[in-house]
Amino acid sequence: MTSTDLQAVVAHMGAAARAASTKMAAAPTAAKNQALLALARLLRSEAAALQPANAKDVEAAQAAGLSAPMVDRLKLTPKIIETVAEGCEQIAAMPDPIGEITNLRRRPTGISVGQMRVPLGVFGMIYESRPNVTIEAASLAIKSGNACILRGGSEAIHSNLALWKLVQAALVEAGLPADAVQLVQTTDRAAVGHLIASPEAVDVIIPRGGKGLIERISREAKVPVIKHLDGNCHVYVDAQVDMALALKVTDNAKTQKYSPCNAAESLLVHAAVAGEFLPKIGAMWAAKGVEMRCDPRGQALLKDVPQLQVVPATEQDWSEEYLAPIVSLKVVDSLDEAIAHINRYGSHHTDAILTENHPNAMRFLREVDSASVMVNASTRFADGFEYGLGAEIGISTDKFHARGPVGLEGLTSMKWVVLGQGEVRG
Amino acid sequence: MTSTDLQAVVAHMGAAARAASTKMAAAPTAAKNQALLALARLLRSEAAALQPANAKDVEAAQAAGLSAPMVDRLKLTPKIIETVAEGCEQIAAMPDPIGEITNLRRRPTGISVGQMRVPLGVFGMIYESRPNVTIEAASLAIKSGNACILRGGSEAIHSNLALWKLVQAALVEAGLPADAVQLVQTTDRAAVGHLIASPEAVDVIIPRGGKGLIERISREAKVPVIKHLDGNCHVYVDAQVDMALALKVTDNAKTQKYSPCNAAESLLVHAAVAGEFLPKIGAMWAAKGVEMRCDPRGQALLKDVPQLQVVPATEQDWSEEYLAPIVSLKVVDSLDEAIAHINRYGSHHTDAILTENHPNAMRFLREVDSASVMVNASTRFADGFEYGLGAEIGISTDKFHARGPVGLEGLTSMKWVVLGQGEVRG
Known part of the structure; x- marks a missing residue:
């Protein structure tokens, strides 16, 4: 023709x-x-x-x-x-x-x-x-x-x-x-x-x-x-957090399935809990073969976890949608730093805070500029069926219309x- | 620079x-x-x-x-x-x-x-x-x-x-x-x-x-x-109508102000009331110097109105936004014909039906594909302040987002x- x-x-x-x-x-x-x-x-x-x-x-x-x-x-x-x-x-x-x-x-x-x-x-x-x-x-x-x-x-x-x-x-x-x-x-x-x-x-x-x-x-x-472009989704583990909940939700967000756009690709952990949280999640992920690309503080806290693949993160890693058993990790000193990092490097798809602090939860919801913002839930829930829409024609990473x-x-x-x-x- | x-x-x-x-x-x-x-x-x-x-x-x-x-x-x-x-x-x-x-x-x-x-x-x-x-x-x-x-x-x-x-x-x-x-x-x-x-x-x-x-x-x-493009707004006078209301609203929609985008530019009148309605609105508009561009049936009904400027409508007139004391006129035989005409020639801005027939009012509201659809009200009301928005950044003639x-x-x-x-x- x-x-x-x-x-x-x-x-x-x-x-x-x-x-x-x-x-x-x-x-x-x-x-x-x-x-x-x-x-x-x-x-x-x-x-x-x-x-x-x-x-x-x-x-x-x-x-x-x-x-x-x-x-x-x-x-x-x-x-x-x-x-x-x-x-x-x-x-x-x-x-x-x-x-x-x-x-x-x-x-x-x-x-x-x-x-x-x-x-x-x-x-x-x-x-x-x-x-x-x-x-x-x-x-x-x-x-x-x-x-x-x-x-x-x-x-x-x-x-x-x-x-x-x-x-x-x-x-x-x-x-x-x-x-x-x-x-x-x-x-x-x-x-x-x-x-x-x-x-x-x-x-x-x-x-x-x-x-x-x-x-x-x-x-x-x-x-x-x-249109739906990248899903570079973050989980931020705040300073005041239920450790068991944080481990369970972070693990689910990253490893329940690696290929969906709502799987977590980047982990931010508050310095106050990084010393306890990171070796534990590292041990879980060592068993699943998840590679962790870390900032220097994260790397120091994870270096002794047996079998865990720990490599230094490059600037490029913060923007990456791996869709694979790889995660980037950064230790942060404040909620502000976490929000700024997500808004700068994220893809405005889905990001979650794990916290027991109510003001922090509310600030995260309001200030993170993403299509889905979550408190104490796995990013994997970002889906038309899970949200009760009954059906999904697509996912929009734009702000206009839908x-x-x-x-x-x-x-x-x-x-x-x-x-x-x-x-x-x- | x-x-x-x-x-x-x-x-x-x-x-x-x-x-x-x-x-x-x-x-x-x-x-x-x-x-x-x-x-x-x-x-x-x-x-x-x-x-x-x-x-x-x-x-x-x-x-x-x-x-x-x-x-x-x-x-x-x-x-x-x-x-x-x-x-x-x-x-x-x-x-x-x-x-x-x-x-x-x-x-x-x-x-x-x-x-x-x-x-x-x-x-x-x-x-x-x-x-x-x-x-x-x-x-x-x-x-x-x-x-x-x-x-x-x-x-x-x-x-x-x-x-x-x-x-x-x-x-x-x-x-x-x-x-x-x-x-x-x-x-x-x-x-x-x-x-x-x-x-x-x-x-x-x-x-x-x-x-x-x-x-x-x-x-x-x-x-x-x-974006806001044309405002080719219609008033449709239905077969069952309060004649005094129809004259008052039609006149307001066309002549209260000629330059706004929500002023009426085209008048559709059901054949059952055209014989009574048209000479009356024609007399009002003769006094105001409004030129009427008519289909043959409309022209026949208006030709004896003293001082009224009546000219034949061309195909182009049905799409025109005059923003002036000019109106196009067509006599129609049914609500279906009115709706089809508006959806074909209109600019999807604001269109009104004047009727006492409830099913016709509801069909008009649903089937006319315009940003504002009205029953028994002047098209001139299509405005952010009149709608209670408190302020208006603009008017959209698109369907997407706003x-x-x-x-x-x-x-x-x-x-x-x-x-x-x-x-x-x-």
Whole structure:
């Protein structure tokens, strides 16, 4: 396809999505829930029928020499299909965010002014590998009354097409426009370029994938982007702390899973407790093979822990998102130093203080400039499901519009409603 | 100044604003209010001292042959100074939006999850002519705990510098960082280009001025923009309507003032009432010299109104923001047709239905895709003060982040707070 043809295809999809979005915005809650339940039913009844398409992607990935974890992420196993079907049912069971009117208040002029929650319109979702994202994005679009244009990875194209056909069938069964969820059917990468430069087609772009993808999209987009970059999360162990709690939570934040963005990457410990805390956490991490990159004071306190890998930290380490059994460590002399360090080197994702001191807890909550700030809890809780959003379309490391885990509400905006009885301005 | 020098100056201001923003975010409510009250006091006590600086701008504008209304907008009259001083006092009296925690709820894991309102950080404000915007922007920045970088029009540079010195004195008196409000002191237009391309310096840009300025900034900005483009506002007179109310509100929406963005530019009338309504509104507008650009049915109903200027509407008229005694008119056969017309040709700013039919009112509120939707009230009410925001930093015609009139809350974002007692993820 030539670039002009491709641009025409994207423009055509955009116009169809725009038209469908008007119908979706006005769709009854019952119809949206019916589509979600139909989709859950179809996923289960057509699970076997999805396999040949999925097998094509898996075989191509194996032939192309993709790593075993990458190939695994492509597979639509019965367990994954059941999980996404349950996800559709859970979203159907959630309250409809659309149409909610809040803060409707009478003004001195006689008019009543409030705000109504409405869909954003059309969102574009650009994602890599896992085909279940197709169903997650579609189900969030349906419930939030948006239309969406999906662009999955080329390595999952056959699986995505098969899943998308089920979405279309579910929409039609519920009397909703099939064009409300569209899939870019070409694997030409230039399609992404056209999509993210089309404010007339999409109101917001949500990329999910590697940092390279997200940086490229942020740089080139001509529409707003809900983007998720680094997760350099900190745990700060304060001077007044329950030692058992501090060990348990710090260990969980770092080692419960190494790859998620909400895993801790950097540990700050107040000098008053470092002498007791560090050898203990060091012993736990020696057993798990966690490498500790330390400032000089930390290194001195850890050097005698048997089997522990202790190396000096470089300036670069303070900014690093390892996603691995590695942690940076700094001993600090005050809460102020900890907050300043986090705001300077962190990625504004998720940071936790472990403390028994109430004023310190409150200052940390207020002054640490991150999407999630925690007291006495593991950073691993920073997640749409754990926060009770019911579903998560992505995580935002920006401050504008939505911050942190983004659920249905992040796909909406508030418009003003004014109810009068013939009032005019004097 | 060379471009490199200018870039260094903007970078320096950005770094200073960033540092000040951390202090402003943590500033006590009392200190912020003290600064606002000090600013009000200084404006009044230094009103006479501001005059020589203001006179320089006014004289230069007159010498440059600016129009009388443009020159008038530059003048810091005693009335304008009193108005902005009162504005500072009103903002001081408002509740502090910062630190508010909402929806703090216990999750099954034991953690409590809520959201805390925090400042965005640093906003950039780019505005033309009226120097009182300097005080409005500064006072909103102070109350919302943000830092800001202001760039006023070159024609008001001496007035802006004099006003800004008062802001700095007020900040220092309250123990807040003087760098929290900075003013670009060069009139070189390239400074704007550097500012809007510096995400490390500013979190959001708010332009206020002509459409040319706003389009240029939106196109070139590398940071989010809260922008206000057209106000092509509609009044739709439904089939079931109180005729006296419809005449009063329609007339107010169009003629109470022609230049504001929330004045009506287009009138849609249901065919069932057009025969009665149009000759009456036509007679009112003939007296006021309002030109009506009509579809054929409207023209037929208005052709016999004495003195009324009736001309055929072109396709272009449906999209026009006249800001003048001109209105476009279309007779429609249904609510559906009215909604479709507004969503197609409108600018998503403010649209009103005049009706006694409840289902129609509710459908209009939900289905018209505009920042403000109104029932039985004049579009002229679409304004931050009328909505009870206490102050208005701008109006957004976008859907992302803030929509419609933007007050203090539009300068904030919500971060997640998690309170635990040692919970970890399993």
